[in-house]
Amino acid sequence: MSLETLGWNGQWQELFEARIFKGLVPARVVGEHRSHYRIATEVAELSAGTTGRLRNTAAQRSDLPGVGDFVAVSLSEGDGPATIEAVLPRTSALIRKASGTPEPQLLAANVDVVFIVTAQGGDFNLPRMKRYLALVQQSGAAPVIVVNKSDLGDKIVALSGAIDGIGPEVPTHAIGARAGDGLHVLEQYFQGNRTVAFVGSSGVGKSTLTNKLLGRDAQATQEVRGHDGRGRHTTTFRQLLVRPQGGAIVDTPGLRGLELWNTDDANERDFDDIERLAMQCRFRNCGHVIEPGCAVRSAVAQGDLEAERLADYIAHSSGSGRTAR
Numbered sequence: 606m607s608l609e610t611l612g613w614n615g616q617w618q619e620l621f622e623a624r625i626f627k628g629l630v631p632a633r634v635v636g637e638h639r640s641h642y643r644i645a646t647e648v649a650e651l652s653a654g655t656t657g658r659l660r661n662t663a664a665q666r667s668d669l670p671g672v673g674d675f676v677a678v679s680l681s682e683g684d685g686p687a688t689i690e691a692v693l694p695r696t697s698a699l700i701r702k703a704s705g706t707p708e709p710q711l712l713a714a715n716v717d718v719v720f721i722v723t724a725q726g727g728d729f730n731l732p733r734m735k736r737y738l739a740l741v742q743q744s745g746a747a748p749v750i751v752v753n754k755s756d757l758g759d760k761i762v763a764l765s766g767a768i769d770g771i772g773p774e775v776p777t778h779a780i781g782a783r784a785g786d787g788l789h790v791l792e793q794y795f796q797g798n799r800t801v802a803f804v805g806s807s808g809v810g811k812s813t814l815t816n817k818l819l820g821r822d823a824q825a826t827q828e829v830r831g832h833d834g835r836g837r838h839t840t841t842f843r844q845l846l847v848r849p850q851g852g853a854i855v856d857t858p859g860l861r862g863l864e865l866w867n868t869d870d871a872n873e874r875d876f877d878d879i880e881r882l883a884m885q886c887r888f889r890n891c892g893h894v895i896e897p898g899c900a901v902r903s904a905v906a907q908g909d910l911e912a913e914r915l916a917d918y919i920a921h922s923s924g925s926g927r928t929a930r
């Protein structure tokens with residue numbers, strides 16, 4: 606794999622050389638895990654950590670390396686992990702307010718285009734789509750709306766090819782990822798080894814589309830739930846995948862409670878899945894902490910809802926005046 610296929614070009618090379626990263630090699634962050642990064646250099650993909658200095662000088666979490674960043678790394682002598690010594694300035698940064706903390710979270714760096722993926726069959730929601738558009742517009746990347754699962758209907762995209770309530774300036778494409786319908790129109794966005802990130806709710810088919818556009822089954826996919834059509838949060842780590850045909854894809858986990866950095870309107874928070882569950886709690890004033898018959902905690906126990914997300918919800922809804930059923 607060459608650096609060019611990773612999205613590296615003359616401008617990155619100039620930046621790298623201008624900073625005289627002596628003895629360091631350029632690499633791109635392709636995976637972000639709890640304890641380590643995966644990076645790709647010109648010759649190999651390997652694990653990496655960061656220097657303490659890098660961690661200490663980061664003003665906020667989103668300044669730390671993230672998927673898509675170009676970095677300067679020192680390689681270890683043996684098989685040990687590499688060390689990320691510096692992050693090159695980003696051309697774009699897809700950032701959202703993190704779930705459960707007031708700190709901004711970097712979803713992907715140096716992406717040229719973001720596919721905001723939605724699907725026929727109940728996922729589409731205009732206010733949420735507008736929030737995604739705002740997120741992308743703040744990032745410096747170009748938004749493209751991809752409406753998947755065309756086999757399930759044609760309710761979302763009008764005959765004009767646009768979505769009601771969204772301007773014609775945002776390109777919109779209806780596709781069927783599973784059957785491979787309409788995918789050729791998406792090829793244009795990868796021209797010149799560009800990087801495209803996929804965002805959208807769990808279950809809309811981001812990983813199915815990733816596999817189709819890569820030409821191999823790199824990402825796991827999973828059927829949506831039968832009772833409400835929601836996804837199962839199958840993808841758990843953001844990951845950059847390089848296409849043999851050129852360009853790269855950043856597949857991301859479906860966002861929960863999408864919150865945009867710079868948005869402090871509490872009504873913009875999206876906990877409709879939890880609120881729907883809460884209607885089934887035995888007590889109408891259930892706090893979802895210790896109460897018996899709590900449908901929300903039982904969803905957590907069954908793995909349908911993340912404990913972290915419930916904590917986030919409770920933190921945001923405290924003092925919202927509950928009443929007895």
Ligand SMILES: Nc1nc2c(ncn2[C@@H]2O[C@H](COP(=O)(O)OP(=O)(O)OP(=O)(O)O)[C@@H](O)[C@H]2O)c(=O)[nH]1
Nearest residue numbers: 782783808810811812813826827828838839840859
């Ligand atoms: N009917 C239909 N189903 C599709 C299509 N594309 C994907 N799916 C199905 O939708 C389900 C979810 O797909 P995934 O690719 O796992 O969804 P995802 O967006 O990656 O979900 P998360 O990783 O949870 O965020 C799978 O069962 C897919 O087979 C399509 O074009 N039509």
Ligand SMILES: [Mg+2]
Nearest residue numbers: 811812839840
């Ligand atoms: Mg996925």
Ligand SMILES: [Zn+2]
Nearest residue numbers: 886891893899
């Ligand atoms: Zn409850």
